[in-house]
Amino acid sequence: MILPKIRFPFVTAICLCLFTLLSTASIYFVHSYNSYFNHEQKILLDSVTQDQKAILQRQFSLTFTSTQILAYNIQLNQGYMPYFNKYAKNIIDSISSISSLQLAPKGIIEKIYPPKGNEAAIGLNILQHPPYNELSDISIRHNKAILTSPVQLVQGGRAVIYRVPVSITNSKHQNYFWGFVSAVININELILNSRFGDLEQQGYQYKILYFKTPSHPIVVAHSSEPVGKLFSTKFLSLPSGQWELRISHSIPKNVLGEMQFRYTLALLIPALIALFFFYMLLQPSRLKLLVNEKTQELEKLAYQDPLTGLPNRRFLTDKLQRTIFKQKKKVQRSAFIYFDLDNFKRINDSVGHDIGDQVLVLVAERLLSLSHQKSHVIRLGGDEFCIYLSEIDSHHEVSQYAEQVLQIIQKPVTIYKHHFMMSTSLGIAMIPDDGQDLISIMQNSDMALYRAKQLGKNQYAFYTKNIKDNTMKDILEEDELHRALTKNEFELYYQPQFKLANGKIFSAEALIRWHHPERGLIGPDTFIPLAERTGLIIDIGYWVIETSIAFIAQRHKDRLSPICMHINLSALQLRDAKLVKQVTKLLDQYQVSPKEIGFEVTETALLSDVTLASNILQAFQNMGISIAIDDFGVGFSSLGQLKNLPVNILKIDKSFVDDLETNPNDKKIVEAIIAMAHKLSIHVVAEGIENETQWCLLENYSCEYGQGYVVSRPLPKAAFNTLVEKNKQAYRKSLEKDI
Incomplete structure (x- = not known):
């Protein structure tokens, strides 16, 4: 009887100390969490x-x-x-x-x-x-x-x-x-x-x-x-x-x-924890049993996603792999659906990851509510999910289930007064037709998902051999772009820019073309999007810059009349830390003045990172390089941004010039752009001038420069040089005639 009397106060003291420690830590944690919440609210x-x-x-x-x-x-x-x-x-x-x-x-x-x-x-x-x-x-x-x-x-x-x-x-x-x-x-x-x-x-x-x-x-x-x-x-x-x-x-x-x-x-x-320990310390055998139970729970948690409660990727690789193998032995068909939420990143970026996590929890609940007796809904990570459907009778059954997934995800979501409309794209691989092991099944469903997104999102696509072929086609086209750079298959064409007052050519825009060994001459609209997706636009952009500068240097050697060469820059190039240094190196290498080149950037490229783009363009302008905003009027620039950007030239988009003779709204917009630009001491180039009427209207609006088929299409360098010299002679004759 003495031992229990000694042990009881000792255990009581330990549990009181534990309670004090845990309650202090908990209150500190809660206070920190609330402070963090207030801090996030303040941000x-x-x-x-x-x-x-x-x-x-x-x-x-x-x-x-x-x-x-x-x-x-x-x-x-x-x-x-x-x-x-x-x-x-x-x-x-x-x-x-x-x-x-x-x-x-x-x-x-x-x-x-x-x-x-x-x-x-x-x-x-x-x-x-x-x-x-x-x-x-x-x-x-x-x-x-x-x-x-x-x-x-x-x-x-x-x-x-x-x-x-x-x-x-x-x-x-x-x-x-x-x-x-x-x-x-x-x-x-x-x-x-x-x-x-x-x-x-x-x-x-x-x-x-x-x-x-x-x-x-x-x-x-x-x-x-x-x-x-x-x-x-x-x-x-x-x-x-x-x-x-x-x-x-x-x-x-x-x-x-x-x-x-x-x-x-x-x-x-x-x-409760202190009472729990008090109870356990007094009953070691019960504690031992509880430890064993907790160990089993931890093993279960290893296969469970902590946020949604769904099975996780480890469950997929360990447990489901064995399930697929068993289905294969029984010669039963099944389906693997791989998907993510369309544009989910915008939710995290706009309202924060806490709201994004709650959206994922709600999505998991909705997926679990779908009726299918033998389905496993798994969260792979982020906004990526997969569903394994076993004992499938037909493609039609999978299609019906996929439609249910699309519909239930599309239901509006409201969290803390934030309203969202969501959608998803599904890639479906049939088992064993589209793969007999987990790796090939996931690869093929991923290719099907990519196809569904290409078709416009918010839909599903079954894996087919054509999808695989198209994916391989993208890979081959990327390899062809690499080859085009190494084998010098690109060529620059040059479209003149001229003064509306007298028609004199004073500059040109460098435009890339691809001499494909099998498909012939290809315009930039065909391959530039792929170059931007793969990052090859950086290397292609440097090739364009060097070739343009080399062309100017060659014109110097041939004693041809001076012109300014305008070169397009993409959004990725504006984020390249080496761009300014590389341009400076090329100008020194070819002995070309910075005033003989200009860079054109679209409004979209500027908006990807206004501060970074502005700093790079300012560095170029400080060197003497002219800066033009291309396709002005079709993007989202504001006057507040424009006045703070280092801009010398605005290029009015061709879409406003096309209907200039007939559309009064286009006339007003063009007049307003020209007047605004002149107030800011910015020159104006009108793109896409195709007839004399457009020329005269723009000249009456006080537009200084033009570019378009009315003077010339983009030309190879030899034809361009000939055109510029003819234009120079014609201009001289007109001056002599005036005298």
């Missing part, structure tokens, strides 16, 4: 606030730029603006947040557009009338644009006003203050255009503050719900005062409940 809020700040500032920037252009025109015309109403109408039609534009010579509003509804503002002296005279003296003294705090307009409504002072130089070269050009920015329209409504529908709250002084904030706009305790703040870069954007996000009640529940568990679980 998300910072990202959302930064994006919203950019949208808001872009709205302001459009207003500021339009107002400054109007002020600049008034300055150029010595205070005279005959087309004010027309210009103002165009601006207000384009930028709905501007409610009116005003001209105030000597500070007195004389013109306002639209006049209707703004009659009360005519004659108002903004230099003397508070609150409209806010910061006016500073603006005049420093010749600096200002943005007022929110004001109640005399004509009704609430707005902020952007004022640009206009100074005019008289005949004695003296500057004097002419007056103000003002844009009245309707706050409600500004908030609407900046998509704050969409943000609020997603569960965010916002507040925009204006600080005349640090201690006196003015609320410019706010959401229907107040900003929460956890919020992100971004300061807006605006002409005057301090503007601040605050955004918060409501934490769902169930999440708060989960946090409290974790703290409860942090105490409850250590207590």
Whole structure:
């Protein structure tokens, strides 16, 4: 009886120490997890606030730029603006947040557009009338644009006003203050255009503050719900005062409940563990039995995916391999379906891996709900799954099951107010027809999956010999591309670029062609996509650059007239760290000036990584190489991005030039692009000019340069040299005739 009395306090002390240790660690872990959650929320809020700040500032920037252009025109015309109403109408039609534009010579509003509804503002002296005279003296003294705090307009409504002072130089070269050009920015329209409504529908709250002084904030706009305790703040870069954007996000009640529940568990679980150990230490035999049970559970977990609870890849290779072998001995047919979720990476990138994991769990639950008596659903990893169907009667049975998989995956998913529409592509291999071992079965189903994605995704494809042949065809074409580089089967053609004013050829675009030994001359649209998928575009791109530079050097030796050679760069090339160094080396090697070459990049290539692309293009421009944006107008570039990019030339896409004679929208777009480019001191090349009418229209729009079949198709180097020299002689004769 003495031993139990001694052992009981000892075990009790051990269990109390264990409880203290575990509860401390658990509370620390829960606290760390909650802190991490708040940190992740803060990062998300910072990202959302930064994006919203950019949208808001872009709205302001459009207003500021339009107002400054109007002020600049008034300055150029010595205070005279005959087309004010027309210009103002165009601006207000384009930028709905501007409610009116005003001209105030000597500070007195004389013109306002639209006049209707703004009659009360005519004659108002903004230099003397508070609150409209806010910061006016500073603006005049420093010749600096200002943005007022929110004001109640005399004509009704609430707005902020952007004022640009206009100074005019008289005949004695003296500057004097002419007056103000003002844009009245309707706050409600500004908030609407900046998509704050969409943000609020997603569960965010916002507040925009204006600080005349640090201690006196003015609320410019706010959401229907107040900003929460956890919020992100971004300061807006605006002409005057301090503007601040605050955004918060409501934490769902169930999440708060989960946090409290974790703290409860942090105490409850250590207590249960301590009691468990107390019980086990007092009963060693029972503990031994429990250890054996846990060992078996661990063995089971080795074949189970921890996230979804489905069997894992190890189960596939160990257990299912034996099952397939048994089915083969019984001469029974089965099917192996391999698939992944289409574009699943976008979910992880946009809302985070936590949400992505929950999507995978939901997908697993849906797959398990499908009715098939002898099926194994397995998660291979990431968003990859496979399904093994045993004892199959026909292809039709597999097709019906595949249709069920497609339909159940397509059902909408909602997780934490995030809504997703998903799809999947399935590759199916029949057993034993398409393979008798796991490796060949998985390879063949993978090829079938690739085929399903090629056909447009959200469908299934059975493995066939044709699929294998097509896959081998891709491999052979990649080998042929390698061979074309080594055996010099590529050739550059050159399409002239000319001045619209006189037709003189001044530059050319280098365009690659492939002299295939069996298929003849092949255009770039056929093989460039494969080169980009395989990464061969890097080596091909270097070949194009070197061949173009060598061609210029040869023209020097032949004493031919100088031209500038424009070379296309892909998105992959812009991510190549060696690109600038290699171009510099080639220019030195062939003794060609950087001013004799130019690089053309598409808007899509720029958007893949704007910062990296901008840095590389800036390095080239610093060397003297001209930079052109190709196919402008069909991508997603914004004016905010364009003005920050090192660009010398915009190339208007051929799609706008094709219908220039008949489509009024294309005319407006082309005119707008040309005017915008010239405002930014950027030259314009129109692509795809095929007739004299297009030429004349573009010249009337003040477009400087052109490219197209109206002058020449792309030509081999000898024919191109002949064309350039003929053009040079014709140009000289026209000059002599004019003299």
